[in-house]
Amino acid sequence: MMMKKSLLVIFLFGAAFLSQAQMYVSPNSYVFVNNELLFVKQDVVLASLTGNDGYVYLRRGGQLMQGVAGNTQNSGGGKMTVYQEGTSDNYDYNYWCSPVGTVASGQEGVLGNLNGNVNSLFFRPVSITNSTAATILPWGSWDGQASPLSISSRWLWKFISSTAYTGWAHIGNGQPLAAGEGFTMKGTAGTDSNNVDGTVANNPGAKQRIDFRGRPNDGDIVIPTLAGQQTLTGNPYPSAIDLSYFLLDNPACDGTAQFWEQDKTVNSHYLANYQGGYGTFTPAATLAQVLAGTAGPGVYTPAIFYSYDGSGNQGPVVSIPGQHFERRFSPVGQGFMVMGVGAGTVTMKNKYRVFVKEGTVTNSDFEKSANSTAFVNNSDSTDENFPPIQAVSGIDYTNGSKLPMPQIRINTLIDNQGVRQGVIVFHPEATDSYDRGMDALSSDDALPSDSFFVIDNKECIISAIAFDEDKRIPVGFKNDQPANYKITIKEIINFEDVSNVYLHDKVNNVYHDIKNGVYELNLPAGTNKTDYEITFKDDNILGVGEDIKNSLVVYQNNASHNLTINNPMLLDINTLVLYDVVGKTIFTKSKLGSSVSYEFPTFNLSDGIYIVKMATADNLEISKKIIIKN
Structure with missing residues (x-):
């Protein structure tokens, strides 16, 4: 849908005097994209005249894709704006990659992608089209605030080709941020109840909305790599990307992406108190499968949370697994680490761009506001394959199953x-x-x-x-x-x-x-x-041993809130241990003898899956899983 302030001029197939621009937005005009895809075959010119800019507004999941192969020719002093929401907790990091660059004074006629600048990228939405610039707080101000939006410069960092904690480079004082360079940013404290689109407040205390404003990134974006070293990069476009395609198509990286997760119950700015780690995504596919559209959703294993000392060295394991995310299609603004396998580069390209709206059911998660280890099966009985997905590459994704990989x-x-x-x-x-x-x-x-x-x-x-x-x-x-x-x-x-x-x-x-x-x-x-x-086989199994094991009947009697064990062969039970599904011991019983049955109260236990492990006096081990519902 297109709206106009005073004048809107769009040339869809270019003209000589516009250097074959595929879309031109004149000063004081705008294009409004509401929950839809705006596809431009080549470049975008967002014109500007004495402070009156041309704008493209991407709202409610609207995205911009461009089809140029190679270097971009985007130009002009106008701006594209797109929303993304990260964590609202001012103690926790998100990893970002800006979808836009900063148009500095005098760069209106410069062609191509521009460096970003944290002092001019972030805005707080005021209305559906208007925003106010965020305040970048000085180093000594540790806590960002939701309203008015203020971001602490202390937590703005990038990381290029390193394995050491000292490889982090501070960008909070306005240092340039090239297209494709990821960066860290903590969330904000407080709430911002301003609702600009009728769906959710800027910050209801769960997620902080950021309005990115600048020239849209486009075309080939080169990211340096070194063997055995990580680089923080991410999705640099104002559209989703097929992360599996990017990883498999770039042999200078190891084919996986790492995503930072942090225990959100720990509220501290001190590194020695952090608890976090990196979850890992792998396509679990071949490049040929991606190109044929038959690749699945990939596989993600959550982070294990470690403690850290004051120098950034990892210490003991301290917490449960991190969150489970669907990662196949990286949404706008998402940052992640890649590992190099040789000196060289990986290149982000338009052919990886897809129109996929963010959400777990679409295999495109950015961030969740609370710890969750739930695995979501993104399928139903009538729709096991991906729906049609608009993609620059032309890949037919309907050939691929969205069922979890076996x-x-x-x-x-x-x-x-x-x-x-x-x-x-x-x-x-x-x-x-x-x-x-x-x-x-x-x-x-x-x-x-x-x-x-x-x-x-x-x-x-x-x-x-x-x-x-x-x-x-x-x-x-x-x-x-x-x-x-x-x-x-x-x-x-x-x-x-x-x-x-x-x-x-x-x-x-x-x-x-x-x-x-x-x-x-x-x-x-x-x-x-x-x-x-x-x-998957026990080569020592004897049929008699299995018969003895199977004679023990273990079940949870949820009506009476008891764990019940029937022992018709009167086995001499030496030990019984009840574990939760993580492996933590709930209780232990010893020297139970050879009774015909046993009962243990479970009324005080949380609902979930538990494991009963028994050992007989002659060292026969028997394990069973039960489900407790109180």
Whole structure:
């Protein structure tokens, strides 16, 4: 939809005197895009005359896509404006990548993408078309505010090709920010009840709306990389991008993206109090699948939260897993880390741009306002594939399933504090070696304690394999001090071929059922990559042993709020332990003897999945999962 202040002039197929511009917005005119896609084949000219600018307003999910291959020719002193919402908590970071550059005085006629400047990028919406510039607070002002919008310069940083905490570069004093360079910014305190579009307030205390105003980024955007080093980049366009396409099409990165997550219950500006880490996304697909439109939603494993010292070094695991996000299509403004595999560059291109509105159901999450570990199955019985998606590339996405990739999620509780979640994903084209864009390295290689899959001696948190019941997947552990690990299957998603999952102790040739139970492991300081593996068969199983195990009937009697165990073979139960699904011990009972039945009250427990693990006097282990609903 197009509106005008006094005059609106748009040339859709260009004219010689406009250098073949595909869209021209004259001074004091604007284009208003409401919940729709504005597609321009080539460049955009947003004209300006004595302070009267031409504008493009993207509202309620409206996006701008451009189809030029190569360098952009966007020009003019006018502005495009687009909203994005980050966390409202003034203690927590979002990672951003600006969709616009700053048109400084004298740059109106300069062609192409422009550097951003944090002193002139951020605005507070006042009405559907008007905004006021945010105040950038000095270094000594630690807390941003929602109304009037003020942002602390202390927390504005970028990170280019480094692995050290000292690699962060401050940009809060107006230092230039090139197109494609990501940056950090904390949220704001307080609320801003101003509602500019009839849907949600600027900041209802959950999310802080930012109006980005400037020249829209377009075309090829080059991002430097170095082998084994991370760079903070992100989606630099005023439209969504296909993150899987970008990662697989750029061999100078390792094919994964890392997203910062932070424990939102910790309210402190001091680094030594931070609890956070990086979640990892992998396309779990091939480039050929992306181009054919048959690639799925990819796989994301949440961050494990660590503590930090005052120098930025990671300390012990301190918290539960971070949030689960859908990451296939990165929304406007989203920042993320990429890891280089060689000196060179990765290039963001228009061909990755898609018109996908933000939301979990569209596989395009930016940020959530509260901790959540829920896995969302973005499908229903009648719509298992992606809907038609408008894309510069012309890819037919309706060929791709939006069902979660077939996978097993394994939780490892480290020292009864935090959980590392590893994912085994099943893909028919995966090999047993390291596959770029399918397997994912741990981004936390300097951690004091961790668990991982071992692939070609690499430490991985996502392992893609072609399923075979006889497959064996090496797992490893490392800890600089003696450590305790509790390992269990959190969930098996969209895969019915797995009947059993075991952790095989290769030294003692013992198989531990982690599908129905928790296995507790105590290891001395050091790194162990050879003694354990995940299997789908127990080669030591004897039919009689299984009959004995199956004779025990374990169930939750929700009506009477009791855990009930029937023991018709009068097995001598030596120990019983109840764990929650994370692996934390709820209670332990010892020397129960050989009664025909047992009951344990559960009325004081929260609803959820729990694991009952029993051991008989002759060392037979039996594990069962129950669901408690009080």
